[in-house]
Amino acid sequence: MTPLIYSTLIISLGIGTTLTFASTHWYLAWMGIEINTLAIIPLMTQSHSPRATEATTKYFFAQATASATLLFAATSNAFFTGSWDILQTNNPLSYTLMTLALAMKIGLAPLHSWMPEVMQGLTLLTGLILSTWQKLAPFCLIYQIQPHSPNLFMALGLLSIVAGGWGGFNQVQLRKILAYSSIAHLGWMVLILSFSPPLTLVAFSTYLMMTFSLFYSFMMTKTTHINSLSTSWAKIPTLTALTPLILLSLGGLPPLTGFLPKWMILQELTKQDLALVAVLAALFSLFSLYFYLRLSYTMTLTMPPNNPAGTLPWRLNPSHNTLPP
């Protein structure tokens, strides 16, 4: 891709999210989301393979459906209440439709089926942009919708934790595992949104940092499958030592940072007299912990069979930018 087009697309990604963040009118917020969707399409097809084209097509269908539903919900809100203000979405049809549309945009269950297939067809860098940057703009809008009852958000959240954990159970492709992990984490964020929005932001920011780190460590060792992960331990030994920490943080184990949002969310749920929801969320997160543990097991804790030359990649010219080498 020529540098001019590449920079135009990257700048448009920035413009779209900024526009949604800065807007109080539903039209402008929708416009920002559409700019994001359009700008990432050529970035997704960059590897020019049929798999990438298929992933891009699926992404476009899912996002276009969600955008159309979002626009319809905003227009129906304007029809019933006369206001285009994002904070004034009082009509029940509107905020329900908006919640479902935005849930489809970020990949919450039961509207999550596009996520693993789309992530599988992308390079790790594009998957990273999809998992982190593309979630910012719809999440900003989810944060601002104020529904009258927490039921829909809790249902979406709990279903996402279940789907993200249970779905990632049998995966060996790292990008699909990361997609399911993203679904589960977004489920935790949305679960607590009606009760304590700051906790949602805590969960979101920790998720961004942890997912970015994990994607980047996979990018540095260029691994996309558990098989290649198992023989990648000798490439960058420091990374091999640190990646289990990232994985266990994603799994939510203390004393790592990833435990903090889960702890506070469980505490807030108990304070709201929703102990059963808290127990279910914690139990189904064990599924996610299982596949994070499996990744750290294959990468760091065991040495799968390889010839002795497999112990030497760290001696070769480094293609990474870590220090110390």
Place this chain on the structure above:
Amino acid sequence: MSYLMCVLLLGLVLGLVAVASNPSPYFAAMGLVVVAGVGCGVLVGTGGCFLSLVLFLIYLGGMLVVFAYSAAMAAEPFPEGWGSWPTLRLVGGYLVGVAVARGLLGKNWYEEDWSGFDSILGLTVLRGDVGGVSLMYSSGGWLLMGGGWVLLLTLFVVLELTRGLGRGALRAV
């Protein structure tokens, strides 16, 4: 006039069913043309004649014509119209859906009042639609530029996707 509006709205719904029931692009493009034409008629009926004219020219006469030509390039030996069984099944399903939605959401058999472009603002020199166009160029200048940027971005995206012959994602036809 009420009867004409009823007919136009019925045509809108039937055209929607015709497009959504997944026929070949030939027939779907025809369905789109019908929907666009009928939609313009509805706009005229509620008082927005300038918008209707612009829609006819740009949407029907610009974009749909281009779409019809590119659909003609995707020629099939056995195109599926609305008589073929899979499409007919979907048509039946959508008509049932329309009837169910009418039963759930519709209230009465007589026409409800559409406010239209004439009666909102009271006594004005300009009608609603022309006044809106002038506002778009004056107060809505920044939004117009944003909309122009989105269209330019779409152009770049499509050009990048169809660069063809290995450098794009879709092969050049």
